[in-house]
Amino acid sequence: MRRSTTLTNAALVVLLATVGTLAAVSPAAAEEADVSWGVRTAANDQGTDRQNFGYAIDPGASVADALVVSNHDTVPLDLALYGADGFTTEAGQLDVVTQDTESVALGAWIGFAADSVTVPAGESVEVPFTVTVPDNATPGDYAGAVITSLGQPSQEQGLSVDRRLGIRIHLRVGGTLAPALTVADMRVDYAGSLNPFAAGDATVTYTLENTGNARLTAGQKVTVEGPFGMLPADAETIKTAPELLPGESWEVTTRVAGVVPTFLLSATTVVTLESASSSAGDPAIAPVEATATTWAVPWALLVLLLLVAAIVVATILIVRRRRRTRKRREDERVDEAVQRALADREKELV
Known part of the structure; x- marks a missing residue:
């Protein structure tokens, strides 16, 4: 059975890539080197005023949709078209793989009638695409994007600059959902x-x-x-x-x-x-x-306790030694007094 419904609470993703790195830009357009264009979701049976694309499709089924590409420049614009798998970056943002990286999931299931589009100056073109889910697709959630790309040579170090503008797609493949x-x-x-x-x-x-x-x-x-x-x-x-x-x-x-x-x-x-x-x-x-x-x-506390214990033990030992010293001296004094008394007694008897 084929089913296709629009998912809610999705957010627009607009992407600009320079030498393979994606960065967020304004939803209206991407501007660089006097080139400007914008993308938005088309108004059709799938929905109107959508922030992005969202579908629920069973394995083996497909859905047809379209994006609108607007050329804000005064010259025609040739853009490459392709789908790309999504992933979460280290910064916690959704990004998509570059064109030279093979998509293996949602990006590979997105198809355009042609791999490029020419948009006349100051005009907009509706670009149809399809999302076809393989029969053996694993049920669950997928993320990706439909991408428009403009490749140009860069003046810096001979690098090729690939600027991309696209819209996010959230797809749920029908079947048992098992979040974990x-x-x-x-x-x-x-x-x-x-x-x-x-x-x-x-x-x-x-x-x-x-x-x-x-x-x-x-x-x-x-x-x-x-x-x-x-x-x-x-x-x-x-x-x-x-x-x-x-x-x-x-x-x-x-x-x-x-x-x-x-x-x-x-x-x-x-x-x-x-x-x-x-x-x-x-x-x-x-x-x-x-x-x-x-x-x-708690090493600091243990060291302090050991120091206190050492002081206490040392104090006890010193007090005991002093007591023994005083006792010894007192015993010696008593012995000496006894000896003198005995000596004096012996003298009296003589």
């Missing part, structure tokens, strides 16, 4: 203070891995505490995890201040998951929890 996320490689490190009465800082790191087939967003809470839950401390700020596509991962590092060294510390992270598609039919996702432990020896 794991917390991997979690660890906690503790850094104490030179002040024996001050708390230290704990650094908690872990990796969020989207192991399911739905794109997810994740809220996080990190707590560090001593044995039996004593003296807990929460991370005040945690870098927000971006929307993760199936198979993607995101490294998290957060600092927890005010951690009391209780010899053994436990760090716990609780990850609250939501489907990024915001579809009412998405299954509920239970929170994911992970823990890690580390030693947190």
Whole structure:
């Protein structure tokens, strides 16, 4: 059965690439070297006033749509057309692969009638395309984009500049949706203070891995505490995890201040998951929890205690020695007095 519906809550992605690197620009147009053009979604049976393209398609089915390319220049513009797979960058933004990188999923399923389009000066052209899902496609969420590209030689170091402008596509392939996320490689490190009465800082790191087939967003809470839950401390700020596509991962590092060294510390992270598609039919996702432990020896306090103990022991030893010295001297004085008394007695008897 073929089905094609528009997904909600999608965002427009406009891309500009220079020597293979993508950067966000204004939705209206990309301008460089007196060349300017813009792209937008076409108004048709798939929807109107859309920010981007979103579909739900069963394996083996396809959907037809179009984008509108507008030439804001005074000369005709020749643009390359292609589809590209999406991925999440280290900055947490959705990007797409460059034209010289082979797409293996959604980008490979996007087809145009031609691989280029000529847009007359000051005019707009509607460019049809199709998204065809293979029969053996794995159910779940995919991301990519339809791209218009202008390649030009650069004056700097002989590099070729590829400027791209495109619109994001979110696709859900029909089938069983199984959202899942794991917390991997979690660890906690503790850094104490030179002040024996001050708390230290704990650094908690872990990796969020989207192991399911739905794109997810994740809220996080990190707590560090001593044995039996004593003296807990929460991370005040945690870098927000971006929307993760199936198979993607995101490294998290957060600092927890005010951690009391209780010899053994436990760090716990609780990850609250939501489907990024915001579809009412998405299954509920239970929170994911992970823990890690580390030693947190209060060395400064122990050194202070050892110094105090050494002073106490030394004081006791000195006091005892003085007492023994006084007792010895008193005994010697008494013995001497006794000897004198005995000597005087012997003289009296003589």
